[in-house]
Amino acid sequence: SLNIDNANTGQNIPSTMHGAILETNINRDDDGGLYAELIYNRAFQEKGGSLDGWSSFGQGSIALNTSQPLSSALPVHLRYSLIENSTSPSGFRNGGFYGINIQVQNYTASFFYRSLGEAYVAGGQLSIGFSNSTGQMTYGLSTINVSIIPADNWFHFSFTIPVFNNTSSVKNVFFVEFPPGSKGDFEFNLVSCFPPTYKDRVNGARRDIAQAFADLKPGYVRLPGGNDLEGHTILERFIWNNTIDLLENRPGRRGTWTGYNTEGFGLIELLTFVEDIGAIPVLAVYAGYSLDGKAVPQDELQPYINEVINELDFLTASASNNSMGALRERLGRSEPFDIKYVEIGNEDFFAASSYSYRWPAFYNVLSQRYPNITFIATTTKSISSPPAVDDHDYQVPLFFIQNFRRYENIPRPSPKVLVGEFSVINDDDSQINNPFGAGRLDYPSIKSAVAESVYRIGFERNSDVIIGGCYAPVLQNIFNTQWTPNLIVFNDSSVVKSTSYLAQKMFGQNLGNIILNSTATNSSFTHQSVEKGQEGDGKLGNLYFVATKRTNDSMLILKLVNADQNDIYIRVQVQGTTLCCEGFMEILTAGPGVDPTTVQNTMVNPNAASIVRRPFWSVGGAFSITIPSWSIMVVTLPI
Ligand code: AHR
Numbered sequence: 001s002l003n004i005d006n007a008n009t010g011q012n013i014p015s016t017m018h019g020a021i022l023e024t025n026i027n028r029d030d031d032g033g034l035y036a037e038l039i040y041n042r043a044f045q046e047k048g049g050s051l052d053g054w055s056s057f058g059q060g061s062i063a064l065n066t067s068q069p070l071s072s073a074l075p076v077h078l079r080y081s082l083i084e085n086s087t088s089p090s091g092f093r094n095g096g097f098y099g100i101n102i103q104v105q106n107y108t109a110s111f112f113y114r115s116l117g118e119a120y121v122a123g124g125q126l127s128i129g130f131s132n133s134t135g136q137m138t139y140g141l142s143t144i145n146v147s148i149i150p151a152d153n154w155f156h157f158s159f160t161i162p163v164f165n166n167t168s169s170v171k172n173v174f175f176v177e178f179p180p181g182s183k184g185d186f187e188f189n190l191v192s193c194f195p196p197t198y199k200d201r202v203n204g205a206r207r208d209i210a211q212a213f214a215d216l217k218p219g220y221v222r223l224p225g226g227n228d229l230e231g232h233t234i235l236e237r238f239i240w241n242n243t244i245d246l247l248e249n250r251p252g253r254r255g256t257w258t259g260y261n262t263e264g265f266g267l268i269e270l271l272t273f274v275e276d277i278g279a280i281p282v283l284a285v286y287a288g289y290s291l292d293g294k295a296v297p298q299d300e301l302q303p304y305i306n307e308v309i310n311e312l313d314f315l316t317a318s319a320s321n322n323s324m325g326a327l328r329e330r331l332g333r334s335e336p337f338d339i340k341y342v343e344i345g346n347e348d349f350f351a352a353s354s355y356s357y358r359w360p361a362f363y364n365v366l367s368q369r370y371p372n373i374t375f376i377a378t379t380t381k382s383i384s385s386p387p388a389v390d391d392h393d394y395q396v397p398l399f400f401i402q403n404f405r406r407y408e409n410i411p412r413p414s415p416k417v418l419v420g421e422f423s424v425i426n427d428d429d430s431q432i433n434n435p436f437g438a439g440r441l442d443y444p445s446i447k448s449a450v451a452e453s454v455y456r457i458g459f460e461r462n463s464d465v466i467i468g469g470c471y472a473p474v475l476q477n478i479f480n481t482q483w484t485p486n487l488i489v490f491n492d493s494s495v496v497k498s499t500s501y502l503a504q505k506m507f508g509q510n511l512g513n514i515i516l517n518s519t520a521t522n523s524s525f526t527h528q529s530v531e532k533g534q535e536g537d538g539k540l541g542n543l544y545f546v547a548t549k550r551t552n553d554s555m556l557i558l559k560l561v562n563a564d565q566n567d568i569y570i571r572v573q574v575q576g577t578t579l580c581c582e583g584f585m586e587i588l589t590a591g592p593g594v595d596p597t598t599v600q601n602t603m604v605n606p607n608a609a610s611i612v613r614r615p616f617w618s619v620g621g622a623f624s625i626t627i628p629s630w631s632i633m634v635v636t637l638p639i
Contacts, residue, residue, distance in 0.1 A: 002520045002540075004547040004556065006576030006621070006639050010515035013460055013548060016280065016341075016468035018508040020218035020487075021421060022270060022475075023226030024238075026257045027482055029475035032097035033490065034213070034273075035265035036206040038107075038193045039174060040097045044076045045252055045260045054078065057135055058090025060178070070112050070154055070189040073242075073251040077112075077189035082182055086122075091177040094191065095133065098479040101170040101492040102130050102139055102163050102195075109142070109174075109193040110158040112248070115151050119184020124148075127177040129161055132169065139165040139172065154189075161193070170492040190248055199276045203247070203269060209475065212488050212495045214277035217508035220341065220468055221274045222282040222420050224267075228256040229346050230290045237286045240311040243267045244331055256291065257482045268328075271315070271337050280338055282376070282418065285311060287345030288358045295354035301361045308362065312370055315339050341374050341467065342366070343390055343420070349379035356382035374467075376418055388416035388467060394436070395422075397451030398429035401563055404454050404544060407462035408533055419459065419469030423500065424448035425485060427597045441485040444500035446609055446630055447596035448485070449588065453503045453544075453561045453632045460546045460559070461515065461538050471500055478603055489603060496606045499599065502588050503632050506611060510586075510634045512548025512557040520545065520570070543568050543627065549639070556583075558635040562627040574621030574639050583637030587612045589628040596630035 024030045031037065040046075040053040044064060056062045065079040080092055109128060115121070124147025130140040140163035149155045174193055178186075197204030198211065224238050231237040236253050243250060243266030255261040265273075274281045285308045288296035296304055310324055315337045317325035325336065344362045348355035360383065363375055367387075377386035393399070400422075407417060427447050428439040441448065452471065459466045476486035487504065489496040497505075519530040520540035530536035538545060542564035548557045562568050588611050590599040599609050616623055618637055627633050 001571040001573060002518060002545065004516050004518040004558070004572065004574045006516060006549070006574055008517040009549070010517060011464045013463040013511065013513050013515065014219070014467060015511070015513070016219035017460060017463060017466070017511055018218060018456065018504060019220035019222060019279070019282070019468045019470040020213065020216055020474050021226060021470050021472045022221050022223040023228050023473055024224045024265070025228045025255045025261045026226065026473050027475060027486060028097065028258055028477035028480035029473070030265045031259070031262050032480065033475055033477045034205050034209050036194050036197045036204055037264055038096050038100050038195065039094050039191050042191050043074045043189055043262070044078060045262065049076045051078065053094050054092055056080070056090070056092045057175070058088050059084070059086045060090045062092050065187060071248045073249045074189055077187050080186045080188065082178065082184060085183045086178060086180050088180055089177050090182070091175055093173040093175045095171070095173050096492070098477070099171040099492050100130065100174060102167065102172050104163050104166055105196055107140065107161040107163065107193055107195055108158070109161050110156065111191040112154045112156050112189045113146060113149070114154050114187050115146070115149070116185040116187065117151060119151065119186055120182065121146050122179045122181030125179065127179070128159070129175060130163060130172050131175055132167070133171055133173050135175065137165070137167070139163050139167055192247070198273070201272065201276070203264065205273055208495050209488065209490055210273065210277070212497060213474065216501070216505050218277070218279045218470065219508070219511070220282045221279045222284060222343070222470065223270050223274070225256070225284055225346055226473070227291060227346065228261070229284045229286055231256055232290065233292050234290045234294060234296060237290055240267050240307070240314070244314070258480055268331065268333060280340055282341040282343055282420070283339055284343040284346055287348065287362055289345060289348060289351045289354060293351070295351055295358065298357045298361070301358065305362055305365055308366065309369065312339065312342070312366070316370070339373060341376060341418070343376040343378065343418070345378045347378055347392060349381050352379055352381035355379060359383045359386065374416065380415070386415050388418060390418045390420040392421040393419070394425045396426050396429045396432050396435050397424050397447050399432055399435070400424065400451040400455040404458045404539060405533060407458055407466055410465065412465070414465050416467050417465050418467045421472035422452070422455065422469060423471045423485065424451050443489070443600040443602050444485045444498045445597045446499050446588070446590040446599040449499040449503035450561055450563050450596065450630050450632060452500055453507065454563055456507055457538065457544050457546045457559055457561060460548060463515065471504055491603065494606070496601055496603055498601050499588065499609050502609065502611050506586050506588065506632060506634045507559065510557045510636060512550045514549050514551060516547040516549050516556070518545065518547035543570070554639060556635070556637045556639045558637070560627050560633045560635070562629060562631050562633070565629050567629050568627045569624065570627065571624045572622065574637070577621040577639040579621065579638060580617070580619045581638045583616050583618055583623065583635060585614050585616060585625065586634045587614070587628065587631055589631030592628070
């Protein structure tokens, strides 16, 4: 039986307990993913400056041009040339990142445009819209009058494209069309088109992906990396102030994982998204080390420290008495952002010898200046006693199950711990010493989700030291993948929620704020014999549990994970409540007798596993439950 003591409470559980990571660029998760921009290579930056994704139709041709650029950040533009008066509708197209999925709704499009010299558009009107890839079917259309614009000057057009025809195809194109009779050279840059976005933000997020992310109810979001913080080289690091200005002033950079990173979804967009989903950020700042293995020498660090000071002032300082705060206000955000956690670097166990001077150089200055921020180190290999440290583990199920008591066993007092990245990447337990080797998963399985949930129970039980933990990475574009498995997988039109996603969602959506004392006993030992860290404390055989309470509505939230091949029956008694009431249990499992490694939610089979919700009745705080083999269960009950 499982005894839970309503009157005997333990540590508080922070609201950050179950988080998420939003590492830009990995798996095309922002450009071509969460960032709702539909136009691929909108400023011709891909592949070192190219027309990748663009093609012409009818008469005329497209080429790259660099004379009198739109801005120093966007030095290359498209030139469309009609040498002779055209005799048919002509222009150019963009096929989106991996196609364009359109719905009957309004789209917001824009571009910078200029005509050169004597060039003219017959009738003065350009047509812009969506069609199928051959242009035979038009699904949406808008016209703009360009005759009013003096030649040779860039002009920004912004307009709406209503889509009036449905299509089930996602392989549509965006087009710009010149009427017959047009002639000359015309230039375009920053050609952009957005569907309605999450919370209707300008320059915002794709609704379905954003909603899936939000439904995890993450307490925190760690951003912008991961490796993308560091960049390939020091010059290609995340430079925060390159990501905040008008889009035409954002140069972007070579993607750390893939393609070009436009940084259209920049620092302000990222942090606004985090606010919009009700989380707080764990902001990672560059700490002088990049992926080519080069570290900034000790005597050259000051400019990089200043860069972080400017970033934190920009985000947190008052707009009235700080120039960085004033810049934030000029860019449209007067209120400071709520920054409670800042991580200095990423995975500096790869560069521990230089972290020994980089960490103190950053930390000593920053902790003085921002006393209300908790600074997180990325390793303790070469530094001592940071306030907090970020642990990363990519492993097999057995590792997470065996390490259930890992955070119980670390000596107190201890630095706080953020488990900033963890996941089962390989279901084969025999690969525990080489999890990145043979058997790497494409998608999480039920077994993966069970093992991760055991580990998460360990987080909640140790919330005196654990700030929170998150599966990593979260987002994967199925057409451009560098890392598997991931929590959420998407293409142009659909979003797959993996088994690990469903498990994390169950934990994120059901978070108590206080631990209740609980012990499990069986016939071989009694309640009194259960001591901290012993069998019965958080674990009985292959059953793992944590009892918590959400005090604002007096709700028991009991999490149970069965990592056994057999169902487990248990009688629960909540001491200190006489209520008789209806409770609910949510269950995620493979199903009776099914091998839990074989059940994965995939693009082809997105609903192989789903959360089942069932009511039950408790009398005076007593009830019985069967926790299915290889399952995750969350019980909620008024107490
Ligand atoms: O999450 C994927 C990568 O794993 C992160 O970028 C990095 O921090 C870790 O090595």
